[in-house]
Amino acid sequence: MSDREIGSQDYQLFRDYLEKQCGIVLGDNKQYLVRSRLSPLLRKFSIDSLAQLVAKVVNSHDRGLREAVIDAMTTNETLWFRDSYPFELLKSQLLAKFRGKNSPLRIWSAACSSGQEPYSIAMSILEYLQRNPGAFPGGVQIVGTDISVDMLNRCKAAEYDNLSLSRGLSEERKRQFFQPSDGGSLKLKPQVTSMVSFRPINLLDSYASMGKFDLVFCRNVLIYFSPKSKTKILQQIAASLQNEGVLFLGASESMSGLSDAFNMVRCSPGLYYVKK
Known part of the structure; x- marks a missing residue:
């Protein structure tokens, strides 16, 4: 498994963490979304793999990492005057x-x-x-x-x-x-x-x-x-x-x-x- 892949156990751990922190519920097959949103944080926080990132954010009290992860997972594209x-x-x-x-x-x-x-x-x-x-x-x-x-x-x-x-x-x-x-x-x-x-x-x-x-x-x-x-x-x-x-x-x-x-x-x- 590559450093930018996320295994089923880590994915479930992260799903539980995200729902507890901000209420967002990820579906059963949203690994691709987690991978695309969190991969840019590996270099920023000098972390080797997504598995390590998940373990660190779930188990540590690193506020900067927590905020970056929540930002990455909750940021959605929006429009002016949406639906009018x-x-x-x-x-x-x-x-x-x-x-x-x-x-x-x-x-x-x-x-x-x-x-x-x-x-x-x-x-x-x-x-x-x-x-x-x-x-x-x-x-x-x-x-x-x-x-x-x-x-x-x-x-x-x-x-x-x-x-x-x-x-x-x-x-x-x-x-x-x-x-x-x-x-x-x-x-x-x-x-x-x-x-x-x-x-x-x-x-x-x-x-x-x-x-x-x-x-x-x-x-x-x-x-x-x-x-x-x-x-x-x-x-x-x-x-x-x-x-x-x-x-x-x-x-x-x-x-x-x-x-x-x-x-x-x-x-x-x-x-x-x-x-x-």
Whole structure:
């Protein structure tokens, strides 16, 4: 077996470790994913093989290695305005419900990866405010969270290369909300970044310290968790929402059999959930 292969015993050990640490469940035949995500860490941490890396991360208290492994396994590609309908529903229906709010309108983007979702929310709100100036006298607070410290640092930098910018972002929005940066990349303007803050959150931990939210985006996240963890996460999200607060899940995700804390609202297209 080569240094970059992972045996069945080590794979099972790593599967158990990953689920315990962050709730993510790997399928029976995802060795290729572990190999592709973790192999680059061998040279970085001067480790000879994936078997040794697994043993070290499972049995030691090396925080740097642990964070690098979690980052590698949880980092997923994301898009601007993914699926489009949640952002259209924000502007056409949902934001109107909060007009005149004297306290801040608070929105949480969970597992925000490299920041495209919370910044897409911010741009949607700015577009709404262009047509409805003064709609939110209490201001708007968008909080993006992720388990990956590396991803959160990228979010805070708010700088994106041409490949990232080509995924779901119109030329009009590039002109309106971005400014040139070094090396041909673009950086979001302060009017966008000032609306968004970021912090590390493991979805299996408590969210109580973040306070209450009016809307939560937890999209294309639950698919990676076991049913038990999904139920726990949905229960905690419900507790973090204001009464009649709104939850968006991913287009392919459902809470059927997992939570009875929400009513589903079907739209055309898409759907969202309202806390009972």
